[in-house]
Amino acid sequence: xxxxxxxxxxxxxxxxxxxxxxxxxxxxxxxxxxxxxxxxxxxxxxxxxxxxxxxxxxxxxxxxxxxxxxxxxxxxxxxxxxxxxxxxxxxxxxxxxxxxxxxxxxxxxxxxxxxxxxxxxxxxxxxxxxxxxxxxxxxxxxxxxxxxxxxxxxxxxxxxxxxxxxxxxxxxxxxxxxxxxxxxxxxxxxxxxxxxxxxxxxxxxxxxxxxxxxxxxxxxxxxxxxxxxxxxxxxxxxxxxxxxxxxxxxxxx
Numbered sequence: 001x002x003x004x005x006x007x008x009x010x011x012x013x014x015x016x017x018x019x020x021x022x023x024x025x026x027x028x029x030x031x032x033x034x035x036x037x038x039x040x041x042x043x044x045x046x047x048x049x050x051x052x053x054x055x056x057x058x059x060x061x062x063x064x065x066x067x068x069x070x071x072x073x074x075x076x077x078x079x080x081x082x083x084x085x086x087x088x089x090x091x092x093x094x095x096x097x098x099x100x101x102x103x104x105x106x107x108x109x110x111x112x113x114x115x116x117x118x119x120x121x122x123x124x125x126x127x128x129x130x131x132x133x134x135x136x137x138x139x140x141x142x143x144x145x146x147x148x149x150x151x152x153x154x155x156x157x158x159x160x161x162x163x164x165x166x167x168x169x170x171x172x173x174x175x176x177x178x179x180x181x182x183x184x185x186x187x188x189x190x191x192x193x194x195x196x197x198x199x200x201x202x203x204x205x206x207x208x209x210x211x212x213x214x215x216x217x218x219x220x221x222x223x224x225x226x227x228x229x230x231x232x233x234x235x236x237x238x239x240x241x242x243x244x245x246x247x248x249x250x251x252x253x
Contacts, residue, residue: 010082116196
């Protein structure tokens with residue numbers, strides 16, 4: 001049974017040429033038992049079927065100039081009407097159909113509004129990983145989840161990819177820093193942490209390990225580690241990274 005009443009969740013999904021992933025995410029959103037949400041899709045005139053997929057799932061599509069993900073998230077924030085703001089990357093899948101309901105219940109039970117952000121547990125989407133790498137990547141993923149949980153107790157929360165925020169604290173924290181191309185969430189959630197706690201919830205989501213598969217564990221750690229440090233210290237990261245997708249599109253119609 002679907003629940004259509006309660007706090008509105010604004011789901012902000014930045015996506016540029018993500019037709020190989022986006023429908024999996026939006027189908028998992030559609031399957032949520034809590035159905036009082038809006039989808040705001042940010043597209044920069046993708047040449048593939050990204051916009052068409054957004055419209056299929058009744059998303060409000062914002063066409064913005066191609067820039068960085070910080071600018072895309074800010075465009076979504078300007079249009080978001082929800083009491084809960086969800087930032088979800090296009091290559092996630094919500095593996096629990098009760099995720100939205102759990103988020104709403106957790107915020108509702110937080111009478112003193114001490115919680116600013118909720119994040120589900122992130123597991124590997126095996127579709128993007130070679131079978132021989134799956135076991136070692138799962139170990140890495142377990143370490144990352146443990147580190148995330150610890151970081152939520154500090155002023156430097158490592159929330160990424162699929163995050164649910166109390167909108168009144170989002171307004172206080174302001175917008176994402178558009179001088180940061182990679183690691184914009186690191187700098188932003190540090191600001192948001194000033195207004196409340198970060199908390200993990202037990203519901204699961206699947207994330208793509210496509211970039212880890214291509215770059216390797218060490219290469220990925222160096223790539224993002226450097227960017228996160230620069231985002232923390234200098235509030236500026238201008239380096240762009242090449243996209244890694246499930247497959248190259250041949251149909252551009």
